[in-house]
Amino acid sequence: MKHFDLHARIPLLAKAMAAxxxxxxxQLVQTRHRASLVESWDIGPGSTVLELGCGQGDMTAVLAEAVGPRGRVVAVDVAGPTYGAPVTLGESAARLAAGPLGPRIDFRLGTDVRDLSVDFPCDAFDHVVLAHCSWYFASLGQLRDTLARVRPWARRLWFTEWDLTPSCGDQLAHLLAVLVQGQIEAAGSHGEGNIRTSFSREALLRLLPETGWTADGDGPVDTDALQDADWEITACLDLITAGERLATLSEPVRQLVLSQSDVLRAVAAPHGNRPLAAYWVTAR
Structure with missing residues (x-):
């Protein structure tokens, strides 16, 4: 049972972020979203947490608040400290490390937990968390190997990601932006965007048994307040307009991507596009 009101701390947590x-x-919207997730999860004071794909620390800050002064968050990301804009991962980590949450966080940027030099004792962590980071993975194989690698280290997995299945027509623009970026990556034209391997909730559930984890709960996540649909639509159309990565695609794939981007332009609003929903999955 939690003995604090995480929701009341949201404004201070948001201000602690360099972004x-x-x-x-x-930032306030993004922090509120992650606080709602953690409030619904069984991560209480004194917990030890391994966070994979910490990025700029949006979830890291919330987790550090949740575990309290006696808890610990090891925040890992394969990207190095210079990755990210307008604030880099290193700048954001330094801001959090210098604040009151700093003693609770161990940032390990530029770290791939699949590397055998990275190791922790069995059950070193109460929880392992992946929050809106799994589409950054280069492939489902990389995600599978990562989940299998951390399985001995933690007792429980908490996972959340966008849901590819739209519930209404006004989510179509976000879906198209995700799928187009995923197709470009899958065709071999690699970049550093947010979306590299866009997979479904069902694909994750098929993957988990191969990694030693057993799913024991799942549900929807409300995302209506988030701005990610607009961000991904802009990123996708900028990618198409720039053209460099399309030039490396085969002609059939390039024409498919261009046709889908035509549809995206037709259905996307100038701003305020409705995001896809997200889902959570827990596993032991």
């Missing part, structure tokens, strides 16, 4: 200096309203 809040650039987009305070957006």
């Amino acid at each position: 809040a200096d650039h987009s305070p309203d957006a």
